[in-house]
Amino acid sequence: NHTVLEFINWCLYGRDEGKGAGEWASKGTGKYLEGGKAAGGQLTDQRFCGRILEGELRFNMVNTVCLGVIHKVPAPGGMSAVGGTGSEYFFYDNGVISDTKLSNCEFSAYVQKEASADGNHHRCATEEGPAKVEAGTHEKKTISIDLEALRKKFVEEDCAILMKTLELPDEPIPLWWTADMINASLGKCWEAVPVAEQKWVVGEFNCSCVGVSKCLPAYCKPDTPNVSWKDIPAEEAGHATKYGDIVGAEAAKLLGVVAGGAGAKDEGGAPAEAPPDAGAGAKDEGGAPAAAPPDVAAAMKKFFDDKGGSIDMAAFSTFMSDMGMAMTPEQCESLFSSLDINKDKQLSLEEFQKLIDEAKKAS
Numbered sequence: 001n002h003t004v005l006e007f008i009n010w011c012l013y014g015r016d017e018g019k020g021a022g023e024w025a026s027k028g029t030g031k032y033l034e035g036g037k038a039a040g041g042q043l044t045d046q047r048f049c050g051r052i053l054e055g056e057l058r059f060n061m062v063n064t065v066c067l068g069v070i071h072k073v074p075a076p077g078g079m080s081a082v083g084g085t086g087s088e089y090f091f092y093d094n095g096v097i098s099d100t101k102l103s104n105c106e107f108s109a110y111v112q113k114e115a116s117a118d119g120n121h122h123r124c125a126t127e128e129g130p131a132k133v134e135a136g137t138h139e140k141k142t143i144s145i146d147l148e149a150l151r152k153k154f155v156e157e158d159c160a161i162l163m164k165t166l167e168l169p170d171e172p173i174p175l176w177w178t179a180d181m182i183n184a185s186l187g188k189c190w191e192a193v194p195v196a197e198q199k200w201v202v203g204e205f206n207c208s209c210v211g212v213s214k215c216l217p218a219y220c221k222p223d224t225p226n227v228s229w230k231d232i233p234a235e236e237a238g239h240a241t242k243y244g245d246i247v248g249a250e251a252a253k254l255l256g257v258v259a260g261g262a263g264a265k266d267e268g269g270a271p272a273e274a275p276p277d278a279g280a281g282a283k284d285e286g287g288a289p290a291a292a293p294p295d296v297a298a299a300m301k302k303f304f305d306d307k308g309g310s311i312d313m314a315a316f317s318t319f320m321s322d323m324g325m326a327m328t329p330e331q332c333e334s335l336f337s338s339l340d341i342n343k344d345k346q347l348s349l350e351e352f353q354k355l356i357d358e359a360k361k362a363s
Helices: 004-013 050-054 126-135 147-165 213-218 234-254 296-306 313-322 329-339 349-362
Strands: 056-062 065-073 088-093 104-112 138-146 176-183 200-206
Touching (some): 050 176, 056 147, 065 234, 104 126, 104 147, 126 138, 313 329
Antiparallel strands (some): 065 088, 176 200
């Protein structure tokens, strides 16, 4: 346990002697503000949500298309739902790899009647639950979550103002990203809250290292250093391919190749209808003829021809900027890498054409 002053000193000075941070058994070094904003120094002002024990919901998003939700529940006795900690994952598809759409879901746990030393009522391993209920130390608790209601509000209300709220009004919503939601409803953990009264908050956004859990068999670790795509079971590989196809189609949409995106979904998860063509008579808000969207494919071909048939990432970045597609260096590098099929750090017209062809097939 630490005082508020010790915590503040830990954030500022870390383990430096004589700075009043006390003794810390954690592995971190503190000094979270060191170097200021330029060096990434920051603290997140976010209150603790005790219902993390009930799990968090990871919404897997491609632009504003929700592929599905993962209910990530901390391991018995734990408070982290991060992979590798023994946490349990429950997958809910949104009509991408099955005919099942998001709806109500329930999760049951066998929970301590008496709080642990940390003040929390932890669950036990599911297989041990009935015996512990019979022994009188635990009780069965069930929580209900309306996943579709959450998705609908998140996509239709929150996503529309998300980047502006994050003070990034000129940035697009990332191509592939996740949002982790925690039930912040008042009351004790594991005490059911009516669905209509639940309050969910986002504890984390991630667009830098979004994973494809279906590909975990290809995850190289010390005990499996040589695994690859070939080690993924056929069913999981098929699912991962469907996800990848949607991401590719949405990337084509970002490039202006396919109107509406071949992988775009309507609000229920079904394929969305392409928007009607504005036509030559379309007007902007002021009544003047609306500017036609850039013909990215034609412009890209001319750009390649001018550059001798292939371009590097710097030239690609210039092209994207010239086409009015604002992208961060990280976004540009990620997109370039995905298009660079030959992995030679040069993008050829043929490689770009393959993207166009695949997008047209998907549509």
